[in-house]
Amino acid sequence: MSGVLHVLLHMAEVDGPVTSETLARMMQTNPVVIRRVMAGLKAAGTVRSDKGHGGGWTLARDLASLTLLDIYHGIGSPPLFAIGNRREAPECAVEQAVNEALDASLDEAEALLLASFGTVTLATLSQNFHRRLAERRAATSSGDRHDH
Amino acid sequence: MSGVLHVLLHMAEVDGPVTSETLARMMQTNPVVIRRVMAGLKAAGTVRSDKGHGGGWTLARDLASLTLLDIYHGIGSPPLFAIGNRREAPECAVEQAVNEALDASLDEAEALLLASFGTVTLATLSQNFHRRLAERRAATSSGDRHDH
DNA sequence: TCTCATGTAACTTTCAATGTTACGAACTAG
């Protein structure tokens, strides 16, 4: 998730297609790993890929029309929580009572989280990125006089 | 988490102390694993342990005074989410923007989840467990005539 | 004193995530 967002924002900074090779160097990983996660996004219509000379990955939709929720589903909607339910011995009544209680809380939190994802666009992330860049430039050009 | 709750509810069904050996068989695991997770709960005052003959684990507090939140903290407050933030290259402005956005959503969901945990007592879980037992008994003694 | 039980360090095993290699398919430039 975090890595994919990183990649997409970097792609938005370049106008032409970007190869898996280049993206892999940015993320300090392997081109095949990039292709794996991009596969889902491609199927979802978020990005497109082109082969051969001048090929690579391109954003297929506007940043403003993409939310964190789109990306989450694009990468296959993986489990959100680290503390899952035991699925062993589900016939045990104790197990069922425990799972019922945990599920109630987890489902509620999951609904909120996904709703929250739905309100954040990649355009917002990009804007925050550029704001940080500007602040950083201002800080260094003024000789780091502020703060500590 | 799920496993610990299972253990605690089983302990509540017995009046005397229960050994790690017995609990391990219930959970289909190893006694040492039981002692490991119980260590935190003991430090938190949730359970006590006694050595020697007739020893084992005992609930030190009433089920009604224990919430899921207490148990969560008792086992060391492990990470709740499976989709963490990248901590590599945190100086990259893109990374910072991504982490900022994800943290905002995750923190909000975490707060809700923990609050939700705080409202559920183990007494409630135990009641649900006994309700299930009663329903199951009723269903089998009536010959499974209802539903399918 | 002998047995039972926890406490804990050290080691091993397991398993899923990630990384890697290899090769086929599709595309472009010349």
Add this chain to the structure above:
DNA sequence: CTAGTTCGTAACATTGAAAGTTACATGAGA
């Protein structure tokens, strides 16, 4: 049409964290 690029994907290797295991020390009761 040929050569060079790039994605697509299967198969295998590596890694790291969680769980399991062994071993032994400590404390408590019969």
